[in-house]
Amino acid sequence: MENQTRLESWNNYCDDFVNHLRNSKAVLALLGAGLSASSGISTYQGSGSTWQGHLVRDLATRSRFERDPVLVWEYYRHRQAEILSAVPNAGHFALAGLATIKPDFLTITQNVDDLSQRARHPPELLVPIHGSLLDLHCTNTSCNYFHHHNSHDPHLRPQPSPPTPSCPLCTFLLRPSITRFGDPLPPSHLSTIESWFSAHPTIDLMLVIGCACT
Numbered sequence: 681m682e683n684q685t686r687l688e689s690w691n692n693y694c695d696d697f698v699n700h701l702r703n704s705k706a707v708l709a710l711l712g713a714g715l716s717a718s719s720g721i722s723t724y725q726g727s728g729s730t731w732q733g734h735l736v737r738d739l740a741t742r743s744r745f746e747r748d749p750v751l752v753w754e755y756y757r758h759r760q761a762e763i764l765s766a767v768p769n770a771g772h773f774a775l776a777g778l779a780t781i782k783p784d785f786l787t788i789t790q791n792v793d794d795l796s797q798r799a800r801h802p803p804e805l806l807v808p809i810h811g812s813l814l815d816l817h818c819t820n821t822s823c824n825y826f827h828h829h830n831s832h833d834p835h836l837r838p839q840p841s842p843p844t845p846s847c848p849l850c851t852f853l854l855r856p857s858i859t860r861f862g863d864p865l866p867p868s869h870l871s872t873i874e875s876w877f878s879a880h881p882t883i884d885l886m887l888v889i890g891c892a893c894t
């Protein structure tokens with residue numbers, strides 16, 4: 681009897697949510713690592729998370745990359761390989777589908793795994809605020825080399841030679857186009873978010889999915 685009551689209240693809750701979602705115009709979603717966990721992507725949550733004995737929070741910094749690019753690239757390749765072997769899950773597809781029918785639905789994803797993009801989330805309604813591990817750019821600030829969706833990078837091989845990729849234009853070191861700890865957020869993405877808030881001073885619904893706080 682108690683279970684029956686619980687099930688009914690859960691069903692009522694779901695109905696209320698669906699109705700509210702259906703009637704909401706301005707919807708904002710914030711996505712975190714938990715969304716991709718069921719696709720097999722490691723979440724590395726918590727400040728004490730490690731990879732091969734190294735603190736992830738330390739590996740994902742500019743200073744560590746500059747100090748030890750071979751090790752940090754090894755970590756990046758591990759993550760790139762994990763991402764390339766994963767596929768979007770039902771959550772990614774549901775959000776992408778929702779975006780196709782709600783033109784005022786903006787999604788900000790903190791994930792760098794490209795899974796929302798591969799679920800065909802409309803790009804104009806998706807802000808990958810931390811970038812993508814599959815995009816590469818040059819560390820030479822005078823060089824504009826950029827490689828989008830670098831899924832065929834020979835450096836993804838287990839033992840690449842040389843161990844760090846070089847820019848084909850200027851030979852400087854390449855790095856994934858992601859926001860590391862301490863890096864500023866990309867101005868173009870912040871501008872997109874600010875424009876959306878200007879156009880939608882009132883938000884009908886905010887979805888927070890897969891973040892450490894949910």
Ligand SMILES: [Zn+2]
Nearest residue numbers: 818823847850
């Ligand atoms: Zn370059």
